[in-house]
Amino acid sequence: MPESVYVFKVALSGSKDIWRRIAMRPAQTLDDLHEAIFTAFDRYDEHLYSFFFPKRRTTSTRAIYDSPEYTHPDAAEEPDPFSDKPVGNAARTKLSALGLVAHRKFVYLFDFGDEWWHDITVEQTAAPCKPGKYPRVLEKHGDSPPQYPDIE
16 A cells, blocks of 8 residues: 655644645654744744644643643753653654544644744645655745744
């Protein structure tokens, strides 16, 4: 059976007209997804990040923070002094291990200081895998805002 890929729609929270569609192989990791998002949104300065998997769609920051979390490898090595919640290492977490299904939504936070929030929707879990390199940006919609907007 030929390999299939996951397809994700990654939308900038609060700007639903700015999104990217990204295809990834099941053996790739959440860290690979982070790198694809980083590139697709024209970012240039690396920061810590986390993916959160709330049980149901929510806008409550507390509910998001309380949900299962997979984070940057450096952040995963250091325990959170304010929480005893276990945190997964995004670089060790393969997409295939997450039990993703179509229409599943989860959240990505890039840069814990400036807080770039993204809403991610699993659009497909068995899309045809075309030859070439993955992750692959399939579609871009809307211009990326600058990573550090002018305050003036």
